[in-house]
Amino acid sequence: xxxxxxxxxxxxxxxxxxxxxxxxxxxxxxxxxxxxxxxxxxxxxxxxxxxxxxxxxxxxxxxxxxxxxxxxxxxxxxxxxxxxxxxxxxxxxxxxxxxxxxxxxxxxxxxxxxxxxxxxxxxxxxxxxxxxxxxxxxxxxxxxxxxxxxxxxxxxxxxxxxxxxxxxxxxxxxxxxxxxxxxxxxxxxxxxxxxxxxxxxxxxxxxxxxxxxxxxxxxxxxxxxxxxxxxxxxxxxxxxxxxxxxxxxx
Amino acid sequence: xxxxxxxxxxxxxxxxxxxxxxxxxxxxxxxxxxxxxxxxxxxxxxxxxxxxxxxxxxxxxxxxxxxxxxxxxxxxxxxxxxxxxxxxxxxxxxxxxxxxxxxxxxxxxxxxxxxxxxxxxxxxxxxxxxxxxxxxxxxxxxxxxxxxxxxxxxxxxxxxxxxxxxxxxxxxxxxxxxxxxxxxxxxxxxxxxxxxxxxxxxxxxxxxxxxxxxxxxxxxxxxxxxxxxxxxxxxxxxxxxxxxxxxxxxxxxxxxxxxxxxxxxxxxxxxxxxxxxxxxxxxxxxxx
Amino acid sequence: xxxxxxxxxxxxxxxxxxxxxxxxxxxxxxxxxxxxxxxxxxxxxxxxxxxxxxxxxxxxxxxxxxxxxxxxxxxxxxxxxxxxxxxxxxxxxxxxxxxxxxxxxxxxxxxxxxxxxxxxxxxxxxxxxxxxxxxxxxxxxxxxxxxxxxxxxxxxxxxxxxxxxxxxxxxxxxxxxxxxxxxxxxxxxxxxxxxxxxxxxxxxxxxxxxxxxxxxxxxxxxxxxxxxxxxxxxxxxxxxxxxxxxxxxxxxxxxxxxxxxxxxxxxxxxxxxxxxxxxxxxxxxxxxxxxxxxxxxxxxxxxxxxxxxxxxxxxxx
Numbered sequence: 001x002x003x004x005x006x007x008x009x010x011x012x013x014x015x016x017x018x019x020x021x022x023x024x025x026x027x028x029x030x031x032x033x034x035x036x037x038x039x040x041x042x043x044x045x046x047x048x049x050x051x052x053x054x055x056x057x058x059x060x061x062x063x064x065x066x067x068x069x070x071x072x073x074x075x076x077x078x079x080x081x082x083x084x085x086x087x088x089x090x091x092x093x094x095x096x097x098x099x100x101x102x103x104x105x106x107x108x109x110x111x112x113x114x115x116x117x118x119x120x121x122x123x124x125x126x127x128x129x130x131x132x133x134x135x136x137x138x139x140x141x142x143x144x145x146x147x148x149x150x151x152x153x154x155x156x157x158x159x160x161x162x163x164x165x166x167x168x169x170x171x172x173x174x175x176x177x178x179x180x181x182x183x184x185x186x187x188x189x190x191x192x193x194x195x196x197x198x199x200x201x202x203x204x205x206x207x208x209x210x211x212x213x214x215x216x217x218x219x220x221x222x223x224x225x226x227x228x229x230x231x232x233x234x235x236x237x238x239x240x241x242x243x244x245x246x247x248x249x250x
Numbered sequence: 251x252x253x254x255x256x257x258x259x260x261x262x263x264x265x266x267x268x269x270x271x272x273x274x275x276x277x278x279x280x281x282x283x284x285x286x287x288x289x290x291x292x293x294x295x296x297x298x299x300x301x302x303x304x305x306x307x308x309x310x311x312x313x314x315x316x317x318x319x320x321x322x323x324x325x326x327x328x329x330x331x332x333x334x335x336x337x338x339x340x341x342x343x344x345x346x347x348x349x350x351x352x353x354x355x356x357x358x359x360x361x362x363x364x365x366x367x368x369x370x371x372x373x374x375x376x377x378x379x380x381x382x383x384x385x386x387x388x389x390x391x392x393x394x395x396x397x398x399x400x401x402x403x404x405x406x407x408x409x410x411x412x413x414x415x416x417x418x419x420x421x422x423x424x425x426x427x428x429x430x431x432x433x434x435x436x437x438x439x440x441x442x443x444x445x446x447x448x449x450x451x452x453x454x455x456x457x458x459x460x461x462x463x464x465x466x467x468x469x470x471x472x473x474x475x476x477x478x479x480x481x482x483x484x485x486x487x488x489x490x491x492x493x494x495x496x497x498x499x500x501x502x503x504x505x506x507x508x509x510x511x512x513x514x515x516x517x518x519x520x521x522x523x524x525x526x527x528x529x530x531x532x533x534x535x536x537x538x
Numbered sequence: 539x540x541x542x543x544x545x546x547x548x549x550x551x552x553x554x555x556x557x558x559x560x561x562x563x564x565x566x567x568x569x570x571x572x573x574x575x576x577x578x579x580x581x582x583x584x585x586x587x588x589x590x591x592x593x594x595x596x597x598x599x600x601x602x603x604x605x606x607x608x609x610x611x612x613x614x615x616x617x618x619x620x621x622x623x624x625x626x627x628x629x630x631x632x633x634x635x636x637x638x639x640x641x642x643x644x645x646x647x648x649x650x651x652x653x654x655x656x657x658x659x660x661x662x663x664x665x666x667x668x669x670x671x672x673x674x675x676x677x678x679x680x681x682x683x684x685x686x687x688x689x690x691x692x693x694x695x696x697x698x699x700x701x702x703x704x705x706x707x708x709x710x711x712x713x714x715x716x717x718x719x720x721x722x723x724x725x726x727x728x729x730x731x732x733x734x735x736x737x738x739x740x741x742x743x744x745x746x747x748x749x750x751x752x753x754x755x756x757x758x759x760x761x762x763x764x765x766x767x768x769x770x771x772x773x774x775x776x777x778x779x780x781x782x783x784x785x786x787x788x789x790x791x792x793x794x795x796x797x798x799x800x801x802x803x804x805x806x807x808x809x810x811x812x813x814x815x816x817x818x819x820x821x822x823x824x825x826x827x828x829x830x831x832x833x834x835x836x837x838x839x840x841x842x843x844x845x846x847x848x849x850x851x852x853x854x855x
Contacts, residue, residue: 111751353831
């Protein structure tokens with residue numbers, strides 16, 4: 001059974017059709033990329049999947065259950081986590097604290113006024129694990145607001161991972177990054193994909209990243225799906241080339 | 251009985267007009283600059299006292315014209331020196347600052363003119379009732395309603411058609427875009443603040459004629475102004491106008507049947523609006 | 539772990555000073571009752587800061603629950619012949635209950651809107667206290683009650699005449715309250731509040747039910763503020779409507795800002811400075827209000843991070 005099924009979903013804002021009849025299925029463990037020019041509706045599409053917006057029509061199914069109108073926080077607990085176009089972290093808290101919060105949430109401790117020594121140990125262990133995975137152990141006490149852009153992005157991704165998601169939505173993870181940072185993030189994503197065995201859907205503009213990581217690519221333009229297929233197919237697709245890929249070849 | 255109700259409705263409309271005048275000034279400042287001007291009541295008092303001080307020299311009509319302008323000038327000064335440093339910072343700081351300012355204005359007026367209520371002389375011909383049947387229709391009250399209406403209409407005309415007004419309305423929606431289009435945002439904020447304070451000063455002069463002068467006169471008007479903005483909807487000037495009138499009338503009518511509840515009724519209305527339609531009657535969604 | 543040791547040392551110093559305040563305050567020209575007043579205000583400011591500094595929600599109407607605590611206490615002692623402790627219980631219950639109900643109406647609002655609404659609701663209670671004058675004493679306040687000795691079974695605390703005993707009585711409540719709040723802030727729940735303050739959207743997308751947590755924070759904050767109010771009633775043997783007004787709320791906020799919103803002891807420091815300053819100024823001049831107003835303005839313009847904020851910055855750099 002597919003992990004995520006999106007059926008003919010539309011989102012209109014007044015007379016503006018931001019997302020027009022888009023369908024997509026994602027299998028468990030797949031790595032999907034969504035590409036397209038600015039204003040194509042990609043982030044709106046993500047917002048529909050993550051629950052920030054509700055579709056005007058259409059249906060979203062996750063793991064067999066209908067989540068079309070489900071609240072964002074509930075989708076998180078079903079296994080969907082996301083990052084944002086502009087890095088959203090907790091700037092005045094340390095890296096450790098930023099990770100601690102979703103870890104405690106994942107263990108079900110959100111409302112707890114105290115933790116037993118055992119639970120506390122488990123939380124610390126998990127936070128340590130996440131820090132190591134992402135190479136941030138040396139930075140654990142730094143305030144996230146003081147970190148470099150790439151490291152903040154890494155923290156954000158690890159916060160999402162801390163929720164033990166089955167589907168990870170990454171909105172332009174390498175936006176605003178130089179070559180080295182892009183390379184590091186790409187490596188991180190690939191490592192997470194392999195080791196955590198989760199499905200990832202990512203919006204990206206950097207074609208190197210897309211062709212490096214994706215199993216399948218979906219191209220959006222002006223709110224509709226233009227093409228869908230393997231990287232090879234997309235690279236060869238003339239319509240896509242005309243509309244978008246023209247400047248940057250694979 | 252009908253006379254009593256009519257009296258109270260009319261009274262309520264007058265009070266409501268005041269609330270609306272105050273609230274409009276507050277709302278203007280709030281919408282464009284995200285500043286809650288706690289000192290608005292203080293500026294009202296300043297306007298009233300300045301008029302009082304000027305009457306011996308230029309008479310009632312002179313004071314009516316000059317005092318609000320002087321108050322607005324004071325407002326511009328305050329905006330430039332005290333409030334400008336706070337733009338972009340958390341809302342908290344402008345609240346606290348205007349709060350301290352309110353204290354200073356109140357104490358200042360008390361210091362200069364004393365704590366007792368001072369009488370405010372209004373031209374005689376305005377005070378006489380216009381009809382023996384509707385005794386409450388004194389010339390002064392009618393005059394106030396007319397003046398407030400004129401001020402409100404003038405405000406809306408300015409906002410709709412003048413250069414300043416168009417920029418204020420655009421800036422309320424999106425200050426960044428407006429500044430990218432070459433508008434001097436600092437000047438815009440200052441002028442907007444000035445207009446808001448002008449309205450407060452005007453309300454002060456009118457209130458003095460009706461209630462006399464007291465250092466605390468602004469206090470009783472500022473809370474209902476807040477409520478008017480909440481009921482009418484944050485971000486909407488017509489909403490604020492309607493909100494002010496509504497609570498004034500509601501307060502007036504309630505005082506016929508439940509005199510002790512006439513103050514509380516506006517808060518009850520606010521509670522109901524928050525429950526049923528949190529963004530207010532004309533508020534925009536997601537504004538908060 | 540240098541940071542922990544510095545913090546611990548500071549904590550110890552604070553508690554030592556508080557525990558011995560009646561004995562050194564006199565030397566500095568103060569008096570024990572002033573010390574009790576500092577504690578009461580500090581409790582209120584710390585409770586407010588739980589919501590403001592740690593959860594990031596600005597309430598300008600907290601004085602309402604403060605006042606409800608005071609009036610609840612006063613009316614219980616005066617009309618129901620209750621004792622000190624039962625009076626305090628009623629005060630706290632009334633304040634917290636009101637907060638719980640109002641909280642449900644407003645917890646989905648943010649920023650300016652939230653602030654304005656808290657002000658307006660605070661005013662409702664001010665008006666009730668003002669108008670219902672045959673019960674509450676109206677503008678003159680609720681008088682005619684006073685602290686009663688507290689009987690603990692094995693001993694009786696004479697908090698009526700003995701100011702020092704009363705000080706320690708207040709200190710006990712202050713200590714427990716402050717300890718509970720600190721403990722909550724260090725817990726997983728407390729961390730979710732920090733998350734909400736830092737980035738609400740991110741918190742929501744980490745699965746935190748934001749509105750519900752804000753309501754809880756609001757409730758806890760108002761609970762301790764109403765406790766402070768009850769103690770305030772005991773302090774003055776008097777409850778007045780001005781304790782309910784938005785200017786009182788503003789005073790709590792300025793205490794938190796003055797001391798430093800981001801640090802736990804900030805409100806205590808701010809309260810101490812403010813109470814002493816006000817006491818001094820009002821004995822000096824009729825126009826103390828102008829000076830207090832000026833004080834607010836200067837703090838906002840030049841010391842927004844507060845006393846402890848400045849010190850922390852120096853240490854970090």
